[in-house]
Amino acid sequence: MGRGPRLRPGAPGGDPRRAVRRDRAERHCPSGYVCFWSRPCFQGITRVHKNPRFHICGWVPGHQTRSVVNRDNQAWSFYEDVNCRAHAVTLAPGRSAANVLVLVRTRK
Numbered sequence: 001m002g003r004g005p006r007l008r009p010g011a012p013g014g015d016p017r018r019a020v021r022r023d024r025a026e027r028h029c030p031s032g033y034v035c036f037w038s039r040p041c042f043q044g045i046t047r048v049h050k051n052p053r054f055h056i057c058g059w060v061p062g063h064q065t066r067s068v069v070n071r072d073n074q075a076w077s078f079y080e081d082v083n084c085r086a087h088a089v090t091l092a093p094g095r096s097a098a099n100v101l102v103l104v105r106t107r108k
Contacts, residue, residue, distance in 0.1 A: 057084035078102035
């Protein structure tokens with residue numbers, strides 16, 4: 001008999017420690033900011049970034065991030081290359097990504 005489906009990390013029913021880390025990260029990221037962590041699952045060095053005035057393609061704080069929380073009031077897109085061509089993820093307000101590799105960011 002086969003085993004049940006494998007759950008991806010962070011999925012409902014997955015490792016509860018990841019959910020706790022995500023919830024804590026979302027609570028500690030100030031409203032109106034996007035927060036970045038240097039390691040997956042909201043671990044490592046934390047950096048915060050305030051919403052820029054204009055749409056730009058620019059480096060994330062620290063030039064590389066593995067976890068992101070968007071507490072801004074706009075969607076943000078994140079890319080794996082410095083030219084904003086290799087799209088990694090777009091996060092709507094209030095959303096997060098626990099395990100991505102991004103180098104640059106831009107708001108939508």
